Amino acid sequence: MLIPVILSGGAGTRLWPVSREGRPKPFMKLADGESLLLKTYLRAAHVGYGGELVTVTNRDYFFMSRDELARARLCDGHQGVFLLEPVGRNTAPAVAMAALYVANKHGRDAKLLVLAADHLIKNEQSFDKAVTDAVGLAAQDYLVTFGVVPDSPETGFGYIEAGQAIGGGRAVKGFVEKPSEDKAREYLLDDDFLWNSGMFCFKAGVFLDELSAHAPEVLKACEACWSEMREKSSLTDTMFEMPAETFNAVPDISVDYAVMERSARVAVVPVDIGWSDIGSWSAIRDMAEPDDENNRAIGEVIFVDSINSYVQSEDRLVAAVGIDNLLIIDTSDALLVANADRAQDVKQVVARLKAQNHGALKLHPTVTRPWGTYTVLEEGQRFKIKRIEVKPGASLSLQMHHHRSEHWIVVSGMAKVINGNQEIFVATNESTYIPAGHKHRLENPGIMDLVMIEVQIGEYLGEDDIVRFLDIYGRCQ
Known part of the structure; x- marks a missing residue:
């Protein structure tokens, strides 16, 4: 059994x-319209055998991650399992929680294939072969890492020094921090x-034993x-939410520092798979076809x-x-x-945006919600105009605002609206008015x-002026 584990943080x-922050790198869509996370799901499903895809991610990214898994059209054959972190604690705790899940569900001999959600691999056949080699080594109780054959003097990556050949890979002599250019x-x-x-690839039990030996805390x-x-659980997903107070006490440490650099059981499979961690706009640029200049x-x-x-608009x-x-990157609100x-x-x-608590650090003008999206079209003193798109069968929470009233105009589709004590249907080219203080709900029945x-x-138009009474996505206290 080989269970893919996607680290998406x-x-x-x-x-x-x-x-x-509100829509980070794994959800970036490339030129072909697919996100890095979607590509990772497709790749993982192709090599995994166990009927599950495990994602370790922040709880704020659950609904977006679930949507990407649904876009991969994998739900019929692969159950989605989501381990939701309240905060990021680095890769060692993320892998440990996944290993605990797999060991408890499938047994200590079940193998994990740990993948990053934001990497690109162009040569899928070579990747499949490398996974087969890694599984063979993992069956011999090795902790297997994948070492990419370098094609340039890269100072932004750590290196693995490989030793003698073993099975389909090589023993690891050591790990090297990011080097100088020389x-x-x-x-x-x-x-x-x-x-x-x-x-990485390893048995759940072997990883947990090595973690116990080298980072017991x-x-x-x-x-x-x-x-x-x-x-x-639902028909297609299983969700585990980590308790915030307990998870906050977990040490913040990478899996390399906690285990891989300390264990004597580490092997590496050298790979030439067209790998990129898409770590900068230069990497995005290199994926596009150049012109004569x-x-x-x-x-x-x-x-x-x-x-x-390189220009992206x-x-x-x-x-x-x-x-x-x-490099010129033009979005609707930032250049x-x-x-x-x-x-x-x-x-x-x-870093400077964070120091200023600038809005462009967190959200795009188009914001993803479990029920769909909203886009801020214009705002000024005492007014804000949004375009709202609600997915079929989805609904917003039953809510109320203290400081603002809202006018809703349906552009296309049919809206089912609770407005105070009324339940009405609003068709295309019709509208309704929600006074401040009224309980209301918007649903797409179509x-x-x-x-x-x-x-x-209103006097205050912030997104935190929402009192939720009922919500199908669990966002009520």
Whole structure:
């Protein structure tokens, strides 16, 4: 039995303004319209055999993750299992919680294939072969990591030093921190040095035993957390929510530091699979086809006397004149212009936004909710205008606002509305008015998306002016 475990917690700060706290890197859609998480689900389902896909992620990303799994059309054959963290505690606790789940559900000999949600792998056949080799080593009680054969002197990755051949891989002599450029050039010429990909394969029981030997405080804290978790199941998903107070006490440590660098049971499978961790806009740029001047673009872009540049635009035409070696990322509310050689420094922008508590750090103008999305079209003093889209069969919570009234105009579809003591249907080109203080609820009873315009009027229009009374997504206290 091989259970894929997807770790989905990366913030992707170097991919701002597309990656933000409210919709981070794993949910970024590439040029083909698929998110990195969706691609990971498809890849994992192809190699896993056990009928489950386990995702370890923050509780705030549960509904988006579930939607991506549904888009992969895997629910008929693969049960989705979600282990929901209240806060991020690094990869060792995440893997430990997944190993505890697998050991309790399937036995200590069941194997985990641990994958990151935000990596790209182009050569799927080579990846499948590598997984087969890793499973063979894991069956011999090795903790297996995947080492990527480097094709450049990369200073942003850790390295694995491989030793003698064993089975379909090699023993691990040691792990090396991110090197200097001179060292990275030496490693490029040495077949013993591989990029540390952060992907693993091992038996649940072997990992837990090694964690107990080398980081017992992590295992003890995770076991305490596991004992308090409760299961919630549906036809297609099983959800375990980690108790906040107990999980906050779990040490914050990576799986490499906690186990892999300390264990004597570690093996590596060298891989040449077209792997990328999509760690910066330079990596996104390199995925696009260049023109004759080595310019690349996503969206409607015109280049004039420009070379070596990348432009990505979501909504509007961008014209670039006389530029060289630039990255230009245009979203509806933020613009990034950066020298391509400074792509790693975009995270400094995020640090400054965080210090200012700036809204562009967290949310896009279009915000995903369990029931659909809303987009802020315009706002000013005492008013805000939104476009709201509700999925078929979905409904917002029964709620009330203290400080604002709302006008709803249906653009397409049919809305079922509770407004105070009334229950009404609002059809296309019709509207209703929700006074402040009225309990209200919006539902889409149809089989097509419901699209409407909401106009808010009031002294305070913040999203925290919501009192929920009933909610099918468990968001009421």
